[in-house]
Amino acid sequence: MLHTLAEPLLAVRGLTRRFGSLVAVSEVSLDLLAGECHAVIGPNGAGKSTLMGMIAGEIVPDAGTVLLGGEDIGRLSVAARARRGVGRTFQITELCSEFSVRQNVLLAVQTRFASPFHFLRRADRLSRLAAHVDAALVAAGLIDRAEHPAAILSHGEQRQLELAVVLACRPRVLLLDEPAAGLGLSETEELANRLAALKGRIAMLLVEHDMDTVFRLADRITVLAEGRVIASGSAEDIRADRAVREAYLGEMVDA
């Protein structure tokens, strides 16, 4: 267990959330090391989205906390966590649909340069921002679509754009909530390539149903069922874990 020696970049400690009598997430702990991809898998209703929501700050946990680089961020707002380096893509793409592709990226890039409280200079004419925006658009393969409203992009392009937007903030930790949802085979392949290229540079916490993508990207996997961690370990360990295979992976592959 080499991983335990290193200080985790993101540490989830005992997160618990109840909705009425339902315990959606129960005392979940996991570590995310710098540069690694840690996948969280589990059947529908296992509590994956609730867990993501608590790490991002959208859902207030009943117990437990989250540490980012050793700092307790468990009581901070969504925006404050984002400013400390928590980037997030959503299960259903969240973009500014009337803005152009370029404006969406610009909105993200400008968060890296001081506060948004600048009033007199046109944001789209600031050359030091524009260079970063162009670079991000080229990297995302969206430079040809730069002036189109985000709303008219295809589903796959919107997913690409959302990832480009989040990456443009230079997050320390990337929370990916089912990034392959609704994508076709070739698009999923392309996405996996993009994410694979990020490995080693950005720590990723990946919630995903597509097992090919998970096993291709994940260094470690945590398996949730009914809100609890039923297994956690390296991708090979999880693949070999008989209980997980029988209880969950078989189901998923068939589904």
Next chain:
Amino acid sequence: MAEAAAPAPRVRPDGILALGGVCLLAVAPPVLEALQADYLLPTLTRMLAYGLAAAALDLVLGYGGLVSFGHSAFLGTGAYVAAALLHHANRGTPVVAWPFVVSGTSEALIILPAAAAVAGILAILIGAISLRTRGVHFIMITLAFAQMVYFLVLAVPEYGGTDGLMLPGPWRVGGFPVQSDAPRYWFAFVLVLLFMLVAQRAIQARYGLALRGARQNERRLLALGYPVFAIRLLAFTLSGACTGVAGALLADVAMFVSPDLLSWQRSGELIIMVVLGGQGTLIGPLIGAFVLLALEEELSAVTEHWMLVLGPILLLCVLLFRRGIWGMVSRAAYSG
């Protein structure tokens, strides 16, 4: 909104049209005088003042996506601040005697910042509470605050209660008394122009991008780390302050203030001006103010049941021009 239109050519047709409108407004006083219609000048000044208020509301409503149904509170506050300062200056009594003395003044260069400051502070207080709600709740809570201000002013006998308050005389600008209609008009014109230019820049600057982004997708903006509440509170505050200035201009042109300026009908009219002219366009609400006030003026001269006629006209406008008058114009300019 034409936010994501193709790369704009250097000179856009709607820009030329807007510039033409500005020139027309700039030469209105001598032209009206030549036409022997200078009795219309105070009406035009009033339109400019309402246009300023509507454009200020547009910052919150059009760009921020927050339907404030309480902007009459800021309009009326600005008007009453101007009236109180002039009133006390005339009487030689202090406006506020405790904890510190604030004496009256008839200097517009003090009155207008004072109106902006008081309306702005009121907007911070109202906004800090209202902006925690969304949708219909936001509409109702801003309305409730405006009603509170309305009844508060009614309860101050010093300023005439329901009867309102006559202003003792016109204000001075930089020491020069503004005696006639033309300088008063030009003063309002310059203020509106200044507001338009600064606001136009601000909505295209980093701040404006964030404000408009928050209207489209608050969740995304928060996930990017934007302090959405602070961004909206600032827009609400600046909008309230500028609406306060518009109120002071209205007080000066009418030489009279009444609680009518604080009533919810005024808030409704401001919303109609914004929607009619085209929300999220800044220029549109100014046009909306001109059109609505002109319709009111003309129709009320024809029949006392003018509201019966105005209602369907407004309905038709909103149904036919979804993006408002200016929204349609600038769209036609793009495609044509």
